[in-house]
Amino acid sequence: MGLFTELKDSISRVTDRLFAEEEPKRIGIYGPPNAGKTTLANRIARDWTGDAVGAESHIPHETRRARRKENVEIERNGKSVTIDIVDTPGVTTKVDYEEFTDEMDEDDAIRRSREATEGVAEAMHWLREDVDGVIYVLDSAEDPITQVNTMLIGIIESRDLPVLIFANKIDLDEASVKRIEDAFPQHKTVPLSAKEGENMDEVYANIAEYFG
Amino acid sequence: MPKATNTDDPDAPDGVQIDLISGERMDGMATMEKIRMILDGVHDGNIVILEEGLTPDEESRLIEVTMAEISPDEFNGIEIETYPKSETRNSSLLGRIMGGDESAAKLTVIGPANQIETLHKDETLISALVSRD
Ligand SMILES: Nc1nc2c(ncn2[C@@H]2O[C@H](COP(=O)(O)OP(=O)(O)OP(=O)(O)O)[C@@H](O)[C@H]2O)c(=O)[nH]1
Ligand SMILES: [Mg+2]
Numbered sequence: 378m379g380l381f382t383e384l385k386d387s388i389s390r391v392t393d394r395l396f397a398e399e400e401p402k403r404i405g406i407y408g409p410p411n412a413g414k415t416t417l418a419n420r421i422a423r424d425w426t427g428d429a430v431g432a433e434s435h436i437p438h439e440t441r442r443a444r445r446k447e448n449v450e451i452e453r454n455g456k457s458v459t460i461d462i463v464d465t466p467g468v469t470t471k472v473d474y475e476e477f478t479d480e481m482d483e484d485d486a487i488r489r490s491r492e493a494t495e496g497v498a499e500a501m502h503w504l505r506e507d508v509d510g511v512i513y514v515l516d517s518a519e520d521p522i523t524q525v526n527t528m529l530i531g532i533i534e535s536r537d538l539p540v541l542i543f544a545n546k547i548d549l550d551e552a553s554v555k556r557i558e559d560a561f562p563q564h565k566t567v568p569l570s571a572k573e574g575e576n577m578d579e580v581y582a583n584i585a586e587y588f589g
Numbered sequence: 590m591p592k593a594t595n596t597d598d599p600d601a602p603d604g605v606q607i608d609l610i611s612g613e614r615m616d617g618m619a620t621m622e623k624i625r626m627i628l629d630g631v632h633d634g635n636i637v638i639l640e641e642g643l644t645p646d647e648e649s650r651l652i653e654v655t656m657a658e659i660s661p662d663e664f665n666g667i668e669i670e671t672y673p674k675s676e677t678r679n680s681s682l683l684g685r686i687m688g689g690d691e692s693a694a695k696l697t698v699i700g701p702a703n704q705i706e707t708l709h710k711d712e713t714l715i716s717a718l719v720s721r722d
Contacts, residue, residue: 468652469666470652470655470666470667470668470669470702471655471659471665471666471667471668471702472656472659472665472666473665473666473702473703474661487661490659490661491661494656494657494659494666495656497652497653497656498652498653498656498657501649501650501652501653501656502653504649505646505649522710524668524669524670524671527671528645528648528649528652528669528671531645531648532645532646532648532649534645535644535645535646536645
């Protein structure tokens, strides 16, 4: 075997490893505003890399740009997966800046709503072009059957993306995981509290199993 | 002394316009033509009803374009409700609502977010309140 072929072989072995096996899956965290997407992204990033992804807030549309945490390696039960976590702005079909004027002055509220609309548009774009799988986060204390959830799950399904539904905020008294399971029987639902760190073992086992 | 201000356009119609658009009319249109037609109607304060709805990809673009057009005090976005046609009795109703059968045409109602409010929705009924202004 000539030097050239040998070299080519070893280069292709390296590139195979770089681009096939090790290529992280880009997992988008989607869901309505305030569901706890950033709280979840931060918990995952902190548990496996030590640092956080972005700011959490009780005011909807806190996340207004898709934010990425790269190369998060998650291992559970002998399965391992390397993912890029993309925390996205909560998706909606309407934004009214007056909803924020109780919390901030009008200029800031207008700026927040403008950034929110740009962020939602960007999140939709990512969903069509740039993600390999989706974690769909819902607040278990809220009715899951909304038009936005219906449309987004439909969009995700039409792109044949693997999706896990995360029923978040199970620490709340009003939480109902069953309501979410009944609404999306065609998908796996994983209950958790991102804030309290409840059931994270099952969360990681499912991520490793499903996206690995 | 200022006159009593009535900022309403005196020529504006009193009622709410409803456009019912047939599947046939939508068939020949490109995605962006459909979205433009819907949003132009909604910007005029109309309620747009599509006999056959949009594909998931078109819905995703509708959200994206709607976001680009939201403007403080002028346009807050859209309210949208869909209703699956019941021809596919084999799958469960929820399965169909949740987009399990993506080819199933679905009746779709779209209106300006500040004018239309969904009061109630269940398996057989959507009830919405439409206000002027
Ligand atoms: N009780 C409870 N609250 C939670 C949980 N997870 C998040 N929250 C709270 O829910 C609120 C919203 O959390 P975020 O993580 O900012 O939500 P988000 O989905 O990123 O919201 P946007 O970026 O605005 O779309 C914050 O006040 C969080 O503390 C949870 O598991 N339980
Ligand atoms: Mg967020």
